[in-house]
Amino acid sequence: MVAKHIRNLLYDHDCVIIPGFGGLITRYVPAIVHPVKHTITPPSKRVAFNEKLILNDGLLISTIAYQNSITAAEAQQMVAAFVAQVNTQLRAENTFTLNDIGIFRYNAEQRLVFEYKETDNLLEASFGLPEISARPVRHEESAVLRTLQKNREQEQQLQGNKFKRRLRRVYNTAAALVIAGLTGSALYLLSIQTDYNLSSLNPIAHFTAAEKQSIVADYTTDFTPVSEEERLEAYQAILPAAGIITTIEGEHLAVASDIDAEGWDDNAGLALTTEAEGDVNQETIVEEGAPALTVSEKTGRFYIITGGYARLANAEVSREAVRANGHDGKVLTPLKGSRLFRVSVADFATANEAQTAMNEYRKTYGNSLWVLNN
Template identity: 25%
Template sequence: MTLANYISDLLYRYECVIIPNFGGFVTKEISAKVNNYTHTFYAPSKELSFNAHLQNNDGLLANYIATAQNISYEKALNYINQQINDWKCTLAYDELQIEKIGSLTLNKEGKLLFEPDTTVNYLTSSFGLSSYVSPAVKRITYKEQVRKLETVAPILPSEENKRRTPAFIKYAATAAIIFALGSVGWNQFQKFEHNNLVAKAEIEQQQVDKKIQEATFIIENPLPAITLNVTKETKNFHVVAGAFREAENAEKKLQELISKGYSAKILGLNKWNLTQVAYASFNSRNEAINQLNAIKKSESKDAWLLVKEY
């Protein structure tokens, strides 16, 4: 798998995926919409954008690659750095095409311009739904035909007209009624077709929802990071080794702790924009406190307990 595939996988589950020292791809959910000129209806989707200021490593992409390839966190970071170097070399002289995500180019000021790939919808609730066209209802044609009949066969005021109606006028009136009924019938047919399309879309949505609940649908390049998500939801007690202003120092501390046998991890940025590094994370408070006491005796008295969901 390429780096683009890993990023694409994560965009189905997360609103932001940061590529360290490069930038972040951010998604925003948008509701269903209709193009009044082409009469095309579009399903709800995620709008994808790029933020070049999001460069600090939050550990999400590296941890996912490490889990998927069954390699160490350090090797995953090296893999990301190699891919980013190749991207930057391409951008120096040409447009960078990122599969399933979009294209990046450098403008004259050296800023990155992003054009998203609109063929991919990262909103899982719209999985299987596609756009469809509903023909516009036309009523003017039949009105014009009836108006022409009225000018061709005017009704003349005479004694004979008072007594009886000419056959031609009767035919014209009959034609006008037929056209009117045809217009109503066509409108009803259009309404019937539209209702069928809406009902079909609702059935498809129900089938998708059912598949999502039963977890039977498969996204290309399935995510082995599901276990990682469960870990993040349950391990809320972290024994913190320190918080660092520079991301490089946090990475050095992480590798130091891993070399000592700790299940260390980067917790991300806190509200002071410092990168936090933990010795380990636990499901229960008691386990975390026991580990904290042991670390204070043998490793560092500055270690402390953080209770927060990551």
């Protein structure tokens, strides 16, 4: 671990002292041009050893203490143990290798010498730079070089064309994705507008409406509807011929004949009893009192709207679905300046009541509900 810290300090410092052992000193070496190998070696640092630099300058110990989160005393003990290990190995094997830095050994005179081992470039400005070959250019190789240069240019041109084609494909794909995203965003924003509903874009609804229109248009071009007066005159002309006296009362036809209280007579064949007439009147009253399913004029009430439709047929289908859920579904005809038929689930006298009730209806119809003051 101590050797690792020593090596890291040599990148940033010119001198690293190992207390009680000696100091490692670095010096700058400029770039070297080899005249035989024709190579250029980048600038570097070379390391030398001075066994007289044994005083503690605090650099190594403080670095070990800081990076290992220990005290200075503990770091000093680690350095002392490292020095003892080095001296023991030198006495036993006469050599000690400091990883990636160099080799210590005793010479014939029993003096400690250091041999620098070049591994990584310790100079930060040149760290990672390789050795460059600089082979001289010969005149007889000019034709070969021109051929190689021409081939290299052709290869670069082919690579450039491939890159352009690839870039064009990427551009087309990106443009298609952008257009699709914008279209989807436009449809989404259109669907959340308060005056529109995407159900008006449903093609099946268009076909259904076309079928309904075709049923209405099945009459011939020369067809003339029969009025109510003409229909009653036809009834008066037919019924007396069967021996029945008729009178007109409002929109209902009263029939009198020689019938008994039981109802049907053998000769007349048709009877309308007082009880049946009462049922007809009662049915008429029920029809007149039925709730209005279509609102065609301003009421001043506040309606909770589920959606808007461009066709009345689609709005009626949505209204029936609302009524099937047990709610008071109604169709509001288009207001001035609008072409949408709106479908409501309930209506209230004030806006506060409508806003309060809307939270309950959202459980069934979602968050797209809104309040309209008609």
